Amino acid sequence: MDAALKLEGVSKHYGEFHAVDDLSFQVEPGKIFGFLGPNGAGKTTSIRMALGLVEPSLGRITVLGSSDASKVRDRIGFLPEERGLYRRMTPIEAVVFFAGLKGVPSAVARKRGLAMLEAQGLGAAVNRPMKSLSKGMAQKVQLITALAHEPDLVILDEPFSGLDPVNQQSLELLIRGLAKRGATVIFSTHVMAHAERLCERVVLLAKGRKAFEGSVDEARSAAPTRLVLEGGATDAELRALPGVAEVSTDEAGIRTASLTPGAAAYDTLRAAFAEGLDLTRFEMREPSLHDAFIVLTGGA
Amino acid sequence: MLRLLRIAVREYLSYLKTPGFWLSLIIAPAIGALSGYGPIWAEKTAPVRNLAVVDFAKAGPQLIGAAAPDAAAARIRILPPPTDVAQAKTPAAARAALQPYVSGATLLPDGRRLDGAAILTGSPAALSVDVWTREIGDNALANLVRQAATSVMRADRLAALGLDPAKIAAADAERPQVKEFSPKAASGGRVSMKDRMPTFAALGLAFSLWILTMTGVGILLNSVIEEKSNRVLEVLLSSASVPEILGGKIVGVAALASTVMAVWGGAGIFALVRFAPPGTADQLVAALLGHGLFLEFVAYFILGYLMYASIFTAIGAFCETPREAQTLVGPLMLMLSLPMIFLTQAIRRPDAPLLEWLAWFPPFTPFLMTARAASGPPWWEIAGTLILMAATTATVVWISARAFRAGALSTSKFDLPTFLKGVASAGR
Numbered sequence: 001m002d003a004a005l006k007l008e009g010v011s012k013h014y015g016e017f018h019a020v021d022d023l024s025f026q027v028e029p030g031k032i033f034g035f036l037g038p039n040g041a042g043k044t045t046s047i048r049m050a051l052g053l054v055e056p057s058l059g060r061i062t063v064l065g066s067s068d069a070s071k072v073r074d075r076i077g078f079l080p081e082e083r084g085l086y087r088r089m090t091p092i093e094a095v096v097f098f099a100g101l102k103g104v105p106s107a108v109a110r111k112r113g114l115a116m117l118e119a120q121g122l123g124a125a126v127n128r129p130m131k132s133l134s135k136g137m138a139q140k141v142q143l144i145t146a147l148a149h150e151p152d153l154v155i156l157d158e159p160f161s162g163l164d165p166v167n168q169q170s171l172e173l174l175i176r177g178l179a180k181r182g183a184t185v186i187f188s189t190h191v192m193a194h195a196e197r198l199c200e201r202v203v204l205l206a207k208g209r210k211a212f213e214g215s216v217d218e219a220r221s222a223a224p225t226r227l228v229l230e231g232g233a234t235d236a237e238l239r240a241l242p243g244v245a246e247v248s249t250d251e252a253g254i255r256t257a258s259l260t261p262g263a264a265a266y267d268t269l270r271a272a273f274a275e276g277l278d279l280t281r282f283e284m285r286e287p288s289l290h291d292a293f294i295v296l297t298g299g300a
Numbered sequence: 301m302l303r304l305l306r307i308a309v310r311e312y313l314s315y316l317k318t319p320g321f322w323l324s325l326i327i328a329p330a331i332g333a334l335s336g337y338g339p340i341w342a343e344k345t346a347p348v349r350n351l352a353v354v355d356f357a358k359a360g361p362q363l364i365g366a367a368a369p370d371a372a373a374a375r376i377r378i379l380p381p382p383t384d385v386a387q388a389k390t391p392a393a394a395r396a397a398l399q400p401y402v403s404g405a406t407l408l409p410d411g412r413r414l415d416g417a418a419i420l421t422g423s424p425a426a427l428s429v430d431v432w433t434r435e436i437g438d439n440a441l442a443n444l445v446r447q448a449a450t451s452v453m454r455a456d457r458l459a460a461l462g463l464d465p466a467k468i469a470a471a472d473a474e475r476p477q478v479k480e481f482s483p484k485a486a487s488g489g490r491v492s493m494k495d496r497m498p499t500f501a502a503l504g505l506a507f508s509l510w511i512l513t514m515t516g517v518g519i520l521l522n523s524v525i526e527e528k529s530n531r532v533l534e535v536l537l538s539s540a541s542v543p544e545i546l547g548g549k550i551v552g553v554a555a556l557a558s559t560v561m562a563v564w565g566g567a568g569i570f571a572l573v574r575f576a577p578p579g580t581a582d583q584l585v586a587a588l589l590g591h592g593l594f595l596e597f598v599a600y601f602i603l604g605y606l607m608y609a610s611i612f613t614a615i616g617a618f619c620e621t622p623r624e625a626q627t628l629v630g631p632l633m634l635m636l637s638l639p640m641i642f643l644t645q646a647i648r649r650p651d652a653p654l655l656e657w658l659a660w661f662p663p664f665t666p667f668l669m670t671a672r673a674a675s676g677p678p679w680w681e682i683a684g685t686l687i688l689m690a691a692t693t694a695t696v697v698w699i700s701a702r703a704f705r706a707g708a709l710s711t712s713k714f715d716l717p718t719f720l721k722g723v724a725s726a727g728r
Contacts (some may be wrong), residue, residue: 051538053709070541078538084531087315100306101539145535 003046003067004029004153004184005050008051010059012045018130019045020210023059023263027186029152029200032179032194034216035188036289037205038297043188044081044088044279045156046205051078052089064153074102081158081188089143091117094130095148101147116144120170136167143171147178154178156187160194172198192289208298216289223287224258225265230280242276243268256285303540307548311523312555325560329567343375349415350403352381352407354394357427359452366455367448381417382408391419395430398477402432416441420449424456444688473614484676490600497587500680502674503647505597506667510640513605513666516557517612517636520549521625524616533617533708542701550609587674596673596682603689604666608636610693610700617707639667650675652680660685661691 006129012020031171037043048054050061052069054274065074093140095113096106104112117126129249130138139162147154156175160168178185189195191240195202196216204212205220212219224245229238238247238255243263249255259265265284272279301332315321344565364378371378380386381394382401388394400406403413408414416433418441427449459467480491483557487495500530528624572581588594611632619625639658646655650672658670665685669677 006608048709049677053534053705055539073539076538080531080538082531082534084529085528085535086314086532087312097306097310098535098539101536103302103305141463142535175671 001028003027003062004031005033005186007046008048008060008062009045010056010061011051012042012049012054013057018208020049020205023205023208023210025203025210025213027184029184030179030182031184031200032175033184033186034199034202034295035186036190036192036195036202036213037188037203038293041205041297042074042208043205044157045187047078047155047188049188050155051076054104061091072153073148075152077146077149077154077155079143079156079159080209081161083137085130085142085145085164085280087115088129089132090129091122091129091144092126094141097147099148102151111265112150113144113148114149117141120144120174136163139163140167143174150181152183154183154185154187158189159187160189160191164295168194187284192293196289204293204296205216211296212292219289219292219296220287221292223291224261225263225287226285227257227265227268228281228282228283228285229255229257229261229272230278235239237275237277238272241268241271274282303544304551305390307536307545308552308555309542311549311552314493314523315519315556316559317554325563328560333571335725338490346599347376347501349374349376349438350386350412351376351378351444352398352414352417353378353382354385354388354391354398354419356391356394356418358423358455359420359424359427359449362424362452362455363418363420363445363448366451367444370444370447371546374444376441376444379408379412379414380552382414383419388649391421391430394419396434396513397527398432402434404434418445424452425460427453432455433685468704484569494583494586497583498591498674499585499647501587501591501593503643503670505593505638505721506643506646506671508565509597509601509604509670510643512557512561512668513547513599513608514633514636515560516553516605517608519553519556521548521612521616522622523553524525524613527623528617528708529620537705537708542705546610546613546697546701546704550606553609554605554673593670593673597670598681599686599688600666600670603686603693607693607696608664608691610697614700614703614707617704618710619707635663640662642668643671647674650677660688662689723724 006026007053008024010020013020023042023046035043044066045054050063050069051055052063052073061069061165062068063069064075068074069076079165089097092110092113095117096109099109099113100106109262114126117123120143122137122140125133125137128206130141133141139253141158143156144158156176159175161173163171165212168294172194175185175187187194187198199216201215202219203210212222227244235247235249235255238244238257241257244264245263246258247255257268259268270280272282353364355363367376367378383402385394385397388397398414398417398419401408402417404413415435415438418432419430419432421425421430422428427450429445431445431478433439433441439582453463453469459465481489482491482495483489485491485495524533527536540548567582569581572584612629615625616627642655642658642664645652646659646668649655655668655672658664659672659681666689669682669685673682
């Protein structure tokens with residue numbers, strides 16, 4: 001089966017500035033794919049290139065089997081990073097208009113839009129002008145306008161930004177629902193927790209270049225496992241243990257030992273007890289995607 | 301095409317739904333009617349002005365006689381001065397006695413108000429007149445007295461030369477019979493109102509074209525700025541091509557402006573049928589259709605509007621506030637206003653070399669050629685200007701489409717270098 005999105009050696013240069021440099025990855029159909037990176041990493045530029053809004057300086061992009069995104073425009077749903085809708089339009093008018101641009105007949109779009117708005121708790125607001133809605137409500141409406149034509153590929157640029165925790169959770173559910181229906185979902189974010197919960201694969205971008213591509217577990221393995229240790233043992237004693245790369249101490253005096261890649265926490269702990277170090281409590285912390293993000297992006 | 305139409309319909313309906321649209325639709329013809337008929341109505345309903353003539357020059361009766369015909373038309377009544385003023389021995393005393401009357405502090409014995417007074421001194425051959433008026437801004441009394449005094453002095457001089465005043469008056473009343481003929485008249489000779497109608501129609505069409513363009517580009521500019529500031533443009537770009545978006549917006553606003561003009565035009569024709577001499581409306585319609593004026597108007601409107609609309613839409617795509625747009629919009633608006641200076645000249649002297657040259661300048665072509673259309677410019681001039689306009693408009697639309705795409709995705713503030721860079725790269 002063709003990839004839903006495939007980038008091969010894609011670069012985008014603005015004069016001397018390289019917004020995206022030699023980026024290659026592909027997204028399998030029906031998967032939830034995370035497009036991660038710090039602010040200014042080139043995520044939005046890459047998304048715009050994928051949508052055909054901006055032409056790459058170099059490389060090749062294939063979207064839903066087509067080298068021209070405009071030809072498959074009606075099969076793509078897009079939520080931009082900077083969001084907004086016509087202020088005087090009502091939510092249902094917005095859904096019907098944008099779905100109409102994607103070729104959905106008005107009656108169908110209306111029926112579908114009403115159901116989706118109702119499902120998102122916006123049933124009472126369908127006929128209120130957008131300008132009277134809260135930011136969170138407007139954001140949900142915009143998401144529905146991006147989805148009402150039931151796209152095969154959904155691209156969401158920073159979809160969680162500006163949402164409260166409850167709405168973030170409901171958006172996560174929605175994204176899972178899209179994937180269950182068979183749609184491919186690509187979303188960009190710099191908040192790793194969402195990607196960790198949702199994505200099967202991620203691409204990590206730093207300063208326009210790909211820093212990592214793989215599964216979330218693979219990404220995590222790039223970050224060190226940590227051992228939290230309490231007691232009278234000194235930094236020097238802890239540093240001397242096998243597998244310990246670095247020791248840091250927080251304000252409360254609790255020490256955290258970062259292990260070298262591939263080191264087993266069990267071996268380190270066994271050595272600590274064998275040495276008779278003064279330890280009153282220990283805890284092993286598996287690295288999170290956030291830790292991996294910091295390591296892989298070099299803190300960019 | 302379907303997307304273009306959907307965008308056009310949205311654009312059209314979004315303005316149609318605003319109270320401002322309906323207000324302007326109603327208010328503009330009301331203002332037009334008021335500005336045309338209002339001053340006449342105000343003059344007709346204003347009270348008659350009372351003017352007293354105080355005569356120290358023994359020219360009072362002649363002056364009153366000379367002023368009488370015009371006084372009636374100007375709604376001025378000439379009265380004898382109040383007794384205390386009439387009894388004044390000197391002009392200074394008369395002036396002092398007049399003060400309370402002219403200021404309105406004292407009314408005339410019959411209860412009327414005195415609006416002005418003329419104190420005549422000197423002699424009928426060399427009159428000197430002091431005109432006192434209650435309202436400084438009202439010069440009708442002074443004008444009436446000035447004309448009458450001139451007439452009195454002229455008659456006195458001519459009488460001194462031995463001419464009979466009655467014969468002089470008769471000679472002054474003589475008017476030559478001047479008839480206007482033109483080979484272009486429908487009758488082949490005598491010029492009638494019907495023959496002049498195409499000229500009026502052309503002027504009206506040129507003015508309408510200008511209004512349509514100004515209104516249309518203003519709406520478009522604000523619409524795109526709103527979409528840019530509301531972050532709608534990027535979503536639109538992901539849903540439709542630049543020509544579809546640009547075309548949809550331009551068509552939608554053109555439909556809106558045409559609706560306004562149709563309503564105003566309908567109101568104008570109704571006013572002609574209702575208030576103008578019988579047959580005027582028919583003559584106007586015949587002039588519009590019979591001389592190809594309307595066809596030329598449509599052709600120049602499409603090309604001119606498309607050209608200006610594309611430019612303003614592209615500028616709007618770079619701006620998030622109207623203030624940002626001012627840098628370029630200001631000079632463009634000034635340029636758009638320039639043809640209006642030459643519009644009446646284009647009607648009176650359509651063959652003036654300056655106008656002929658300016659008509660070939662594409663930004664002015666639609667307005668000046670429409671205005672000159674009634675004079676029947678040579679076919680090659682019409683064809684040539686249309687071809688040049690079409691080529692210019694196509695180029696402008698192409699450049700604007702590139703600029704629009706670049707502007708829609710740009711986040712930097714608008715300035716000329718950014719705009720030109722955007723045109724060059726088309727956002728790619």
